[in-house]
Amino acid sequence: MSLRIETLSKSFDGGASVLREVSLTVHDGEFLALLGPSGSGKTTLLNSIAGLLTPDSGRLLLDGEDITHIPAGQRRFGMVFQSYALFRHMNVAQNVEFGLRVLKGNARPSKAGRRARVAALLDLIEMSDLGDRYPAQLSGGQQQRVAMARALAIDPRLLLLDEPFSALDAQVRQSLRSSVRDLQRKVGVAAILVTHDQTEAFAIADRVAIMNDGVIEQIGSPDELRQNPGSPFVRRFLEAGA
Numbered sequence: 638m639s640l641r642i643e644t645l646s647k648s649f650d651g652g653a654s655v656l657r658e659v660s661l662t663v664h665d666g667e668f669l670a671l672l673g674p675s676g677s678g679k680t681t682l683l684n685s686i687a688g689l690l691t692p693d694s695g696r697l698l699l700d701g702e703d704i705t706h707i708p709a710g711q712r713r714f715g716m717v718f719q720s721y722a723l724f725r726h727m728n729v730a731q732n733v734e735f736g737l738r739v740l741k742g743n744a745r746p747s748k749a750g751r752r753a754r755v756a757a758l759l760d761l762i763e764m765s766d767l768g769d770r771y772p773a774q775l776s777g778g779q780q781q782r783v784a785m786a787r788a789l790a791i792d793p794r795l796l797l798l799d800e801p802f803s804a805l806d807a808q809v810r811q812s813l814r815s816s817v818r819d820l821q822r823k824v825g826v827a828a829i830l831v832t833h834d835q836t837e838a839f840a841i842a843d844r845v846a847i848m849n850d851g852v853i854e855q856i857g858s859p860d861e862l863r864q865n866p867g868s869p870f871v872r873r874f875l876e877a878g879a
């Protein structure tokens with residue numbers, strides 16, 4: 638799977654452009670971070686990729702297929718947001734199964750198939766014993782792992798993560814960061830992580846795209862960016878965050 642984003646632009650209610658002809662390719666299996674200050678357009682870009690927002694212009698190509706106008710629910714992308722957004726009235730197993738129940742037609746596994754898939758996912762996040770618990774009975778880190786399992790349940794073609802660790806305290810954040818990275822590797826799915834936290838982006842990502850005011854200022858591996866900041870903005874931003 639590779640995702641090509643081509644000259645994507647977006648403004649809200651006829652206002653100034655929040656995304657300005659953003660182009661970017663996400664490679665197969667890659668972990669890409671979108672890093673930038675608050676308001677730089679990271680979430681708008683991620684939501685446009687997810688299909689939750691419609692761009693004003695530009696295209697999204699998934700393995701060459703134009704998906705710009707395919708509804709979010711049909712893109713088979715897994716999503717995890719800052720608020721865990723687990724269903725409070727469903728237990729852990731039901732939350733993870735949810736993504737499978739909403740699949741349509743042939744894509745939807747049988748009841749036994751769903752149960753096996755949920756068991757495998759709970760095993761993957763090391764929460765096999767906690768399938769009967771309700772979200773309120775879990776720590777923030779556990780809830781976020783369940784959100785991750787739910788996103789992975791549909792065998793997504795791409796994983797989209799918007800500040801998934803920000804609501805957690807520093808220690809939990811760090812351990813969850815590496816477990817998310819491990820899960821992503823194990824599953825082999827490409828991921829895009831939105832974060833304003835440089836340490837986080839550099840720790841987790843193969844490549845980091847630095848956003849500023851609706852454009853990608855620079856994209857590269859953490860080492861490339863550190864050694865060769867390509868603009869005054871990038872240099873200042875990285876120095877401030879170090």
Ligand SMILES: Nc1ncnc2c1ncn2[C@@H]1O[C@H](COP(=O)(O)OP(=O)(O)O)[C@@H](O)[C@H]1O
Nearest residue numbers: 649650655673674675676677678679680681682
């Ligand atoms: N639904 C919306 N309506 C109007 N303006 C919005 C909306 N969503 C985001 N914006 C504006 O777009 C800009 C980028 O926001 P966002 O993509 O959320 O940035 P980031 O995720 O980098 O903090 C901000 O100026 C924000 O106020």
Ligand SMILES: [Mg+2]
Nearest residue numbers: 679680681831
């Ligand atoms: Mg945001």
